[in-house]
Amino acid sequence: MTTTMPDKKSQALELAAENQALRTRMAYLLEQAERNHNIMMRHQAFDLEIVGAGTFPELVGTIFRTLPIISELEAVTLTLIDEGGDINTVMGKLGVNFSEFPDLIFVEEVDALGFDLGRRNAYSPTPKPLLGMYDAAKHGHAFPRPPDGLQSVALVPLLRNKRIIGSLNLGSVDPTRFTPSLGTDFIEHMASIIAICLENVISNEMLKYIGLTDSLTGVYNRRYMDRRLLEEISRARRQAYDISFMYIDIDHFKRVNDTVGHQGGDEVLREVAQRIKAELRLSDALARFGGEEFVVLLINADLDSAAFVAERIRAGIAASMIHVSPSVRVSITASLGVACLDRSDLSVTPETAAMELIAQADSALYQAKDSGRNRVLTYRPGD
Numbered sequence: 001m002t003t004t005m006p007d008k009k010s011q012a013l014e015l016a017a018e019n020q021a022l023r024t025r026m027a028y029l030l031e032q033a034e035r036n037h038n039i040m041m042r043h044q045a046f047d048l049e050i051v052g053a054g055t056f057p058e059l060v061g062t063i064f065r066t067l068p069i070i071s072e073l074e075a076v077t078l079t080l081i082d083e084g085g086d087i088n089t090v091m092g093k094l095g096v097n098f099s100e101f102p103d104l105i106f107v108e109e110v111d112a113l114g115f116d117l118g119r120r121n122a123y124s125p126t127p128k129p130l131l132g133m134y135d136a137a138k139h140g141h142a143f144p145r146p147p148d149g150l151q152s153v154a155l156v157p158l159l160r161n162k163r164i165i166g167s168l169n170l171g172s173v174d175p176t177r178f179t180p181s182l183g184t185d186f187i188e189h190m191a192s193i194i195a196i197c198l199e200n201v202i203s204n205e206m207l208k209y210i211g212l213t214d215s216l217t218g219v220y221n222r223r224y225m226d227r228r229l230l231e232e233i234s235r236a237r238r239q240a241y242d243i244s245f246m247y248i249d250i251d252h253f254k255r256v257n258d259t260v261g262h263q264g265g266d267e268v269l270r271e272v273a274q275r276i277k278a279e280l281r282l283s284d285a286l287a288r289f290g291g292e293e294f295v296v297l298l299i300n301a302d303l304d305s306a307a308f309v310a311e312r313i314r315a316g317i318a319a320s321m322i323h324v325s326p327s328v329r330v331s332i333t334a335s336l337g338v339a340c341l342d343r344s345d346l347s348v349t350p351e352t353a354a355m356e357l358i359a360q361a362d363s364a365l366y367q368a369k370d371s372g373r374n375r376v377l378t379y380r381p382g383d
């Protein structure tokens with residue numbers, strides 16, 4: 001009877017303390033839930049953004065810009081498998097500037113990604129992410145510019161239909177961020193969305209490229225040149241520099257076909273395309289307009305310098321015989337017509353200016369053919 005009071009008091013104190021602890025725990029859990037909710041929302045917005053990316057630079061740009069922020073990471077890099085360098089070549093041709101993406105790494109084969117793949121076959125389980133402390137010798141290939149104090153990393157395979165297309169590489173200065181015991185569902189899910197988006201934009205860009213190139217010679221086609229010409233005419237007018245256009249037509253190509261066959265003729269077209277290309281600058285554009293006709297758009301070139309390049313191309317084509325097979329060689333010449341864009345009349349639309357420029361080069365080519373072939377003629381207004 002006499003001892004119950006202190007007990008009750010201490011019980012009450014204990015309850016109050018427990019209550020307080022529960023409240024603190026509750027507040028912590030609420031804060032965590034809110035934080036997770038925010039992270040989820042940011043990731044959902046990120047997913048929407050990358051799913052909506054229409055081009056390769058837009059997609060990788062978004063990944064490198066946004067992912068480090070929403071995931072609170074100090075390093076995010078991407079390694080892509082590019083067997084034979086096709087992705088690199090096509091993206092480069094479509095104007096992707098890889099120097100803008102120093103954290104984009106291309107490797108030739110899957111072994112270079114650093115996953116422990118062992119002997120794989122169609123039934124092998126999909127490889128799991130690699131998580132752990134950063135080790136320059138082991139992970140350096142995935143972090144070409146490691147941030148100061150990089151501590152823990154996750155290398156997450158990018159998978160499409162069980163095929164590894166690359167890896168998403170995440171790095172943190174927090175040593176506890178990526179530990180081998182951490183659950184990987186979240187980062188695997190993120191990597192799977194990134195992999196789908198990457199595959200999508202890469203195939204879209206490849207299709208775009210195929211639609212703009214000539215399948216026989218690999219140079220651009222008429223559709224590309226028509227578009228590019230309009231862009232370049234507008235730019236040349238704005239920035240006041242010269243552009244020139246050149247028609248190149250192989251002489252007596254019908255005879256070549258008759259002599260070496262259509263396949264032999266195709267081989268000649270491929271070789272001529274290479275010989276023209278060898279004389280051009282990277283900024284110039286070469287296209288096959290169809291048949292045995294090539295055109296070149298020269299940026300920052302007046303009529304005289306374009307004629308000089310044309311003469312080099314003519315000489316390059318005529319210089320040595322073309323091997324169409326180990327036992328058959330043919331001599332080829334070409335005629336060239338060159339014209340320079342008239343920038344004086346800005347009331348002319350770029351479309352009309354393009355048509356005029358093409359027609360002027362064509363008329364110079366006609367004269368070159370007419371006056372004996374294997375020569376360069378220029379179009380000079382008023383001549």
Ligand SMILES: Nc1nc2c(ncn2[C@@H]2O[C@H](COP(=O)(O)OP(=O)(O)OP(=O)(O)O)[C@@H](O)[C@H]2O)c(=O)[nH]1
Nearest residue numbers: 249250251252253254255257262263265266291292
């Ligand atoms: N092998 C091959 N031949 C083609 C291709 N496209 C067009 N040709 C041929 O190119 C030849 C063009 O002949 P023409 O336009 O008469 O001109 P040419 O014989 O080159 O004579 P000139 O231009 O006047 O010097 C035709 O025989 C076409 O069949 C192609 O993709 N491959």
